[in-house]
Amino acid sequence: MWTVPPSGKQMRFLLLFSRQGKLRLQKWFTVLSDRDKRKIIRDLTQMVLSRPPKACNFLPWRDLKIVYRRYASLYFCCGLEQDDNELLTLDILHRYVELLDQYFGNVCELDIIFNFEKAYFILDEFVIGGEVQETSKASVAKSIEEAESLQETMEEYLSKPTY
Amino acid sequence: MTPSVRLQEMIRVIRSARTQGEERGIIQKECAEIRAQFRQTDNGERSHSLAKLLYVHMLGYPAHFGQMECVRLIASPRYSEKRIGYLGAMMLLDEKQDASLLITNSIKNDLSHSSQYVQSLALCTLACMGSSEMCRDLAPEIERLLRASTSYIKKKATLCAVHIIRKVPELAELFTPSARSLLSEKNHGVLHGAVVLITELCERNAETLDKFRKAVPELVTIMKGLVTSSYSPEHNVAGISDPFLQVRILRLLRILGHNNDSASDAMNDLLAQVATNTDSSKTAGSAVLYETVLTIMDINSESGLRVLAVNILGRFLLNNDRNIRYISMTSLQKIVQTDHNAVQRHRGTIVDCLKDQDTSVKRRALELSLALVSPVNIRSMMKELLIFLSSCPVELRSQTASGIFNAAERYSPSKRWHIDTILHVLTTAGGDVRDETVPNLIQLITTASELHCYTVHKLYRALVKDISQQSLVQVACWCIGEYGDLLLKGECEEIEPVQVTEDDVLDALETVLQSHMSAPATRGFALTATMKLSTRITDNVDRIRSIVSIYGSCIDLELQQRAVEYNALFKKYDHMRAAVLERMPLMEKNSPGHTNGDSSGEIKEPEPAKTKPVEPILLSEPANQVCDLLDLLGGTDTPVQPSSAPTSTATTTSSADLLDLLGGLEPTPVPAVTVYEKNGVSLKIQCDSQTDTDITVTLIASNSTQNDISNFTLQAAVPKSVQLQMKAPSGNVIAAHGLGQVTQTVLLNNPNKVSLKMRVRVSYSDQGTMLQDTVQIDSFPSPSWNSQPSIGVL
Numbered sequence: 001m002w003t004v005p006p007s008g009k010q011m012r013f014l015l016l017f018s019r020q021g022k023l024r025l026q027k028w029f030t031v032l033s034d035r036d037k038r039k040i041i042r043d044l045t046q047m048v049l050s051r052p053p054k055a056c057n058f059l060p061w062r063d064l065k066i067v068y069r070r071y072a073s074l075y076f077c078c079g080l081e082q083d084d085n086e087l088l089t090l091d092i093l094h095r096y097v098e099l100l101d102q103y104f105g106n107v108c109e110l111d112i113i114f115n116f117e118k119a120y121f122i123l124d125e126f127v128i129g130g131e132v133q134e135t136s137k138a139s140v141a142k143s144i145e146e147a148e149s150l151q152e153t154m155e156e157y158l159s160k161p162t163y
Numbered sequence: 164m165t166p167s168v169r170l171q172e173m174i175r176v177i178r179s180a181r182t183q184g185e186e187r188g189i190i191q192k193e194c195a196e197i198r199a200q201f202r203q204t205d206n207g208e209r210s211h212s213l214a215k216l217l218y219v220h221m222l223g224y225p226a227h228f229g230q231m232e233c234v235r236l237i238a239s240p241r242y243s244e245k246r247i248g249y250l251g252a253m254m255l256l257d258e259k260q261d262a263s264l265l266i267t268n269s270i271k272n273d274l275s276h277s278s279q280y281v282q283s284l285a286l287c288t289l290a291c292m293g294s295s296e297m298c299r300d301l302a303p304e305i306e307r308l309l310r311a312s313t314s315y316i317k318k319k320a321t322l323c324a325v326h327i328i329r330k331v332p333e334l335a336e337l338f339t340p341s342a343r344s345l346l347s348e349k350n351h352g353v354l355h356g357a358v359v360l361i362t363e364l365c366e367r368n369a370e371t372l373d374k375f376r377k378a379v380p381e382l383v384t385i386m387k388g389l390v391t392s393s394y395s396p397e398h399n400v401a402g403i404s405d406p407f408l409q410v411r412i413l414r415l416l417r418i419l420g421h422n423n424d425s426a427s428d429a430m431n432d433l434l435a436q437v438a439t440n441t442d443s444s445k446t447a448g449s450a451v452l453y454e455t456v457l458t459i460m461d462i463n464s465e466s467g468l469r470v471l472a473v474n475i476l477g478r479f480l481l482n483n484d485r486n487i488r489y490i491s492m493t494s495l496q497k498i499v500q501t502d503h504n505a506v507q508r509h510r511g512t513i514v515d516c517l518k519d520q521d522t523s524v525k526r527r528a529l530e531l532s533l534a535l536v537s538p539v540n541i542r543s544m545m546k547e548l549l550i551f552l553s554s555c556p557v558e559l560r561s562q563t564a565s566g567i568f569n570a571a572e573r574y575s576p577s578k579r580w581h582i583d584t585i586l587h588v589l590t591t592a593g594g595d596v597r598d599e600t601v602p603n604l605i606q607l608i609t610t611a612s613e614l615h616c617y618t619v620h621k622l623y624r625a626l627v628k629d630i631s632q633q634s635l636v637q638v639a640c641w642c643i644g645e646y647g648d649l650l651l652k653g654e655c656e657e658i659e660p661v662q663v664t665e666d667d668v669l670d671a672l673e674t675v676l677q678s679h680m681s682a683p684a685t686r687g688f689a690l691t692a693t694m695k696l697s698t699r700i701t702d703n704v705d706r707i708r709s710i711v712s713i714y715g716s717c718i719d720l721e722l723q724q725r726a727v728e729y730n731a732l733f734k735k736y737d738h739m740r741a742a743v744l745e746r747m748p749l750m751e752k753n754s755p756g757h758t759n760g761d762s763s764g765e766i767k768e769p770e771p772a773k774t775k776p777v778e779p780i781l782l783s784e785p786a787n788q789v790c791d792l793l794d795l796l797g798g799t800d801t802p803v804q805p806s807s808a809p810t811s812t813a814t815t816t817s818s819a820d821l822l823d824l825l826g827g828l829e830p831t832p833v834p835a836v837t838v839y840e841k842n843g844v845s846l847k848i849q850c851d852s853q854t855d856t857d858i859t860v861t862l863i864a865s866n867s868t869q870n871d872i873s874n875f876t877l878q879a880a881v882p883k884s885v886q887l888q889m890k891a892p893s894g895n896v897i898a899a900h901g902l903g904q905v906t907q908t909v910l911l912n913n914p915n916k917v918s919l920k921m922r923v924r925v926s927y928s929d930q931g932t933m934l935q936d937t938v939q940i941d942s943f944p945s946p947s948w949n950s951q952p953s954i955g956v957l
Contacts, residue, residue, distance in 0.1 A: 023221060023222075023223075024221075025221075026221065029291070031257050031258055031259070031292075033259070038223065052521075054485070054520065054521070055485075055521050055522075055523065056485045056486055056489045056521050056523045056524060057486050058486060058489055058490070058523070059523070083414075085410055085414075085450055085453060085454050086486070086490060087446050087449050087450035087453050087486065087487070087490060088406065088407065088410045088447075088450040088454070090446050090450075090486070091400060091406060091407070091446055091447050091450060092407070094446075095400075113174060113178075114170075114171045114174055114175075115171075116217075116218060116221065117170075117214055117217065117247065117250060120250055121246070121250070124250075124287045125283075128286070128287050128290045128291070128319055128322040128323070129290035129291060129322050129323070129325060129326045131322050131325065131356070131359050132355060132407050133318050133319055133322055133352060133355070133356060134318060134351075134352040134355075135351045135352060135355055135398055135405050135407045135408055136351060136352065136397045136398055137397075138397055139352065139397070143280075143283075143315070146280065147246075147280045147283075150242040150243075150278070150280055151242060151243045151246075
């Protein structure tokens, strides 16, 4: 039976998708072919979108535990190992949303569509290799700001030597 | 320069596409531009183009041509370009791509970059997609960073080390020394990473685990600090100080304390403290409590602590938050065997959860409730379970029914209660029970001889009320046929007496026979029951005779055969009728197949030695016949069966039994015969074993084309009275050049010994095209059926 290969990590993947099933972000912490990834996305999206509104946020699926939560028009969904703490994962997802909110100011789905690369940069400051890297919200926010400031202006861009 | 402006413009244009086709057109155009851009010399546009490509990739379009661009951008001195290049690497490159190796050198350089943000990019990327070779190359660098850098870098390096160990377990020793010293860091991020790293090291190596046990006191101190510290805004989540770190520490403690008394003792107080002091009004607190409970249950904790843990779970069951109720039940399920009594205390709440709105919660409650059934509480639990069965969601019905049957079988206080329970289930959810329920129930009924009268009355009443639940109807027909005399006598201590006339009974059975709701198997039951009544009633035997003769021309082959045989029993063999149809002796509780063998000797035949024209199958007890027919009829309605049948039903096991019982001829090794050969794909058939009525063959498919073929499936169809079972195939990909093959075993049961034919549909995909073909197999590589002496249909 085909399944997501084990990696011993807390999270195997994190997906964001809209209520119409459009993918807005995908972060994979395990090695899979493109085809397998697309299949997982299809299956999970269908499963999560068909859940009734007041349902439990945890779903067993194949050999994984799926934790998902809906924030406005976006579903945040991640796949966990059997040993992982689902309740804590809800807090992890929430922390990520808070970080996005802090960066974009009242974040909405459009922000994530049009600035998807920023959403990834923010995620990468919070989670590495499927594990939380920084538990202080302020610290993460500060790092993101500082990294942003390194993005060059046009003059700086052109003045740097080419490789 | 914000690359976003042009990216956003492209996103807007794509989103404005009204059809999929329009979108594809836009994307094609954009990709062409991006490709052109990549080919040009540097003009500051490369990062925009890559960003655009990454967006297109997320929509599901191919983006391989961007891989080399990622490599180039990572090597750029410009932060913006590096940043997008690394993001691209994480999205487009994984260890399967060759291009991934090319960035190893850039990563190595960037790990020593003067800017920590560039170092961070390299660390993050390595931890995300680093292959084993890359990890091996860069491990020393990471180890260095672990020891001598800022907290910002240390925390990332730690997690990078975790990834390296997961990819290359031998490198674990490299990181063990530094891991230990990281525990004295104050920075929560680094501490968290350190705990994750140590957890990983301990999980992989028992010696390392032993060494790190010495760190338990240190971990306990850190944890105590978190639990009792004054309010720290930086790490506070809903009143809990750094729940992420707390949970990881608890998990590490669990691993260290498992199966080790001294380590478990050292953490006892702490666990009690966390369990009592943590505020669980919000998820963060509940997450910590949950982890604490898991830890307590998994180490050698004292019983007081264990009770405390189970009580926490019990409290969780009453929580308003559905998630917490769900978590609680999954945890209780894990410990219900080991701490049965503690969990029993919360049985009431668990049973209440059966009424929860959420199906996942209901399912957990059901599993737990079934696990909690005991001889003491069987009556009250069964009441709840039966109530649940009548209103539970469809997907849970079959599980509930099986669970109820198991519980009833293990703990029923009396036979009557047992029979009543099964009848209740059949009335409520007869369509969802497994096939062996009917013979099991029949067997149970026969053993409860004092209850025959009661049972047949109850079943008769149920039958009169509703004939749609097939299992119930089958059992009812069988009982009426067997105990019809008791039914007609009218009196029975346990039920108010109701006068049932012979006509009433025959009416009921005829209704079943004629109803379109009755499955063929059910009608078979009804016909046999009608026949049996001919020796148990006095006035209406003629009516039975006429029913039987009418069905002698029924279209359904099975019914026709029975009717014809019964007709003969009325005419030519009337002298044997009473003996054949008399009450059956007790059946042994065995599989239906075995029952055949056991009881065939117990029939009182007038002259057992004489060979009778009447076939042995008819002489054997009607119940066995019923069981046989049940099994044999169980699959004949669907002539075509798909080849992937890993979840084969219970009926198929009995055909295997029959195979054994009919004592199989010595399997003569017969060579495989090619039945199909086209386009390089060939199918052979080989006979594995054969008996009077059964044959097992293996279909062997091979592929002599240049390319592997995939999605290879076989479907088969056989004549109506033959039962077919296809085992799961060995695979569905056949390697090219004849290097591989797919085999699939097929069991055929041919009780009527018709001329055996099988039509096989072959389908597969070859380089993307789906192909299908059909082949008819008219002869099997073994002596044909028709030459066997017929055991005789009357």
